[in-house]
Each structure stands twice: as structure tokens, then as C-alpha cells.
Amino acid sequence: MELGLTGTIIRYAVQTGCVLLMASGLWCSLGNTVKSMFREEQQYRRLEKTVNAKKPEQKSFTAAHIGRLLTAVRKGETTESQVYLFIAVTILIFLFSIFTAIKIFSLIISIAIAATAAAFPYLLLRIRLRNKQIDSSYDADTLVTSLINEYKQHNLSMIKAVENSALAFDAGSSSGRILYRLALALKDYRDEEELDRALEQFVYSYSTEWAALLRANIKMAVLRGTDVSSGLEDILKKLKDIGEQLEAGKRYNNEAVAMIRFLLVPLYLGSIYMAVQTFGFTIKKFLEYQFVNTVGLRTGIITLLLIMTSFVSLKLICKPKYDI
CATH class of the missing domain: 1.10.287 (Helix Hairpins)
Structure with a gap:
């Protein structure tokens, strides 16, 4: 009995040691990245206090991707602290899941289960984004029609057209928020790079071909002052045909x-x-x-x-x- 108890203790100690070793490896590989994220944010906030113009902050691919995803799904704007919180929660879910699963399954299966559990919040966001993209895509006719009318009424001013088109939707609707966010970005952009980021977020929120065509027309109208009435009408005609x-x-x-x-x-x-x-x-x-x-x-x-x-x-x- 004592040998059996000792063997059980040794087995659990070895398993726990393996998990801790793996957690240490994860921290060694990802810890510097996480710390650098927080350090960059602190440095940026300090710099922002000393300069008047806000300059775009360099983000890692993962942080930028999660930030864009959260912005497309949530109602309000997404801060960097919320992005880092999401990443931290994902890591905690992985560690908790592997500690739990290793009591039932082998180490390899436990890692697979923990990875699946850790990916679950991200998958939920992707599913929610997909649902929003599908629902919002059916606003295409209303959006493009309103944009054409407002564009012509305001003497080919695309910024005014986008701003007034947002009013055609309910304040709480996805398309209303997307257009309102785009209108603010069009008013405040300082260079072509900022304009491209705003338009990319617009296309990402819909993830449709008609949104990509709208991006091209909006950019030409805002950046060069080109008359894009015919391009907008072509998009509307294609939308009616596909219906x-x-x-x-x-x-x-x-x-x-x-x-x-x-x-x-x-x-x-x-x-x-x-x-x-x-x-x-x-x-x-x-x-x-x-x-x-x-x-x-x-x-x-x-x-x-x-x-x-x-x-x-x-x-x-x-x-x-x-x-x-």
C-alpha cells in the first residue's frame, strides 16, 4: 500500500514537473514578447504626453490581428489593454486545461485538448464575427443606395456622404457603427496610410467583394477628389442582380x-x-x-x-x- 501510494505521488510529481517545465518553456519563448508589449505601451503613453500629434504605434502581428477582430465584433473601440487581457486569458486557459486534462489523458493528448480549449475564445470571436459579417452584408442595397444619394446631394463630398449614410441605419446596428467609425476616420486621417487602415477595417467588418469595391471608390473620392458616381451605381446594379x-x-x-x-x-x-x-x-x-x-x-x-x-x-x- 505504501509503495502504491509512493508510486502515485511520484507519478503525479513527474507529470506536474513536465507541465511546469512546459510552462517555463512557454514563458521563455513568449515572455519577452508579452513584456515588450507592455513596455512599448508605457513608452508610447509617455511619448504621447510630450508631443501634440499622435503617431501610429507599431504592434506585433498577433496584437494587431486580435485588436482588429475585437474592434469588428465589439460595439465600442478596443484598447490595447483589452487586447493584452485577451491574450493573457488565453494563456491561462491553456495552463488550467493542461493541468486538468493530464490527470486523465496522456501528455500529447492533454496538450491537444489544452490547445483546443485555449483556442475556444478566439474561435467564438471568429464565429461571432462571421455572423456579424453575414447579417451586415444584407445591408448592402440600403448602404450603397444611401451612399449614392448622399454623395450626389453633397456635391460629390464622400466624407459627408459616409457620415449621412450612417444615419440611415439604427444607432445600435452593425452597419451604423461601421459607417460611423469610418466617418470619424475620414475626418481625422492625416496621411494615406491612416486612410488605408480605416478602409481596411471597413472591408474587414464586412469581408465581402462589394465592400472591397466600395473601399476603392471611397479612397479615390476622398484622396483624389475623383467622381465615382458611375462606380457606385455599377456596384448597386451587381448587388441587385445577385439578390x-x-x-x-x-x-x-x-x-x-x-x-x-x-x-x-x-x-x-x-x-x-x-x-x-x-x-x-x-x-x-x-x-x-x-x-x-x-x-x-x-x-x-x-x-x-x-x-x-x-x-x-x-x-x-x-x-x-x-x-x-
Whole structure:
């Protein structure tokens, strides 16, 4: 008994040591990057107090990508501290998950599970962004029509056109926030680089071909004063043509959605019924095998992941983007 207890203690000590060693390796590889991020932010804030003009801060690719993603998903502006907080939470989820999973699974599987769990917040953001992009893409007709009308009414002033087009949407709508943010950027931009960043964020918020075409037209109108009325009208014509094709595809998607929605959960419940009727399981025994037994727990986790994947796929195919 004492040897068994000693062996268990040694085994857990070795596993804990491996995890700590891996955590140390992660900190050695990423710690300097994280510290440099905070150091750069502090230096920038100090510099901002001494100069009047605000200069763009250099960001790492990861921080810039997360910042752009959060800006597209959230209602308000995203600060750098929020970006670093998101990265820190992701690292904590990874460490907590690997400490928990290593008690049940091998080290390699535990790393895979921890990596999946750590990626979950990012995946949720991507799914939410995808949903917003799909919903906002259906504002294309209203947006482009309003932009054309305002552009002509304000003597080919694209900045005024964007500002007034934002009023065509509800204040809390995604397109309203996107246009309002773009209007502020068009008023305050100092050089072509800042203009490009604002227009890239606009396209990223929709991720459609018509948004990319709008970016090109808006840039020419703002930067060079070019009359882009014909270009805007061409975009509107293409959007109206594609609307008929989307209506035809919507009926096919509805059939696929109905099959997944009504068959997925009943099939899983049917497996419980088959276990009880065919193998003589009781509900209690089934739950023990599913959630207490190691093999059953692994199978349950895989099943849950597959169900979640099915529902995510359902959401993505249910409503396609309105794009040309």
C-alpha cells in the first residue's frame, strides 16, 4: 500500500514537473514578447504626453490581428489593454486545461485538448464575427443606395456622404457603427496610410467583394477628389442582380438545415434508447459509462465536439453572405 501510494505521488510529481517545465518553456519563448508589449505601451503613453500629434504605434502581428477582430465584433473601440487581457486569458486557459486534462489523458493528448480549449475564445470571436459579417452584408442595397444619394446631394463630398449614410441605419446596428467609425476616420486621417487602415477595417467588418469595391471608390473620392458616381451605381446594379440568385439558393439551404436540426439530437437520444433496450443498460449505468468511465468520458468529449461542430456548420450554411 505504501509503495502504491509512493508510486502515485511520484507519478503525479513527474507529470506536474513536465507541465511546469512546459510552462517555463512557454514563458521563455513568449515572455519577452508579452513584456515588450507592455513596455512599448508605457513608452508610447509617455511619448504621447510630450508631443501634440499622435503617431501610429507599431504592434506585433498577433496584437494587431486580435485588436482588429475585437474592434469588428465589439460595439465600442478596443484598447490595447483589452487586447493584452485577451491574450493573457488565453494563456491561462491553456495552463488550467493542461493541468486538468493530464490527470486523465496522456501528455500529447492533454496538450491537444489544452490547445483546443485555449483556442475556444478566439474561435467564438471568429464565429461571432462571421455572423456579424453575414447579417451586415444584407445591408448592402440600403448602404450603397444611401451612399449614392448622399454623395450626389453633397456635391460629390464622400466624407459627408459616409457620415449621412450612417444615419440611415439604427444607432445600435452593425452597419451604423461601421459607417460611423469610418466617418470619424475620414475626418481625422492625416496621411494615406491612416486612410488605408480605416478602409481596411471597413472591408474587414464586412469581408465581402462589394465592400472591397466600395473601399476603392471611397479612397479615390476622398484622396483624389475623383467622381465615382458611375462606380457606385455599377456596384448597386451587381448587388441587385445577385439578390435573385440568393433567393434560389436559400430554399436549398433550408432543406439541409431542417435535416440537421431535426435529426442530430434525436439520433443521440436514440443511442441511449438502443443501449438500454439492446444491451440491458439502465439509465444510471449509461451515465456512469458516459461520464465516469475513462473510455466513456473520452467518447463523450469527442461526441460533444462533433455536435458543436455540427451546430457551427449549421449556422454557417443557414444564411450565406450577400455578396457579388
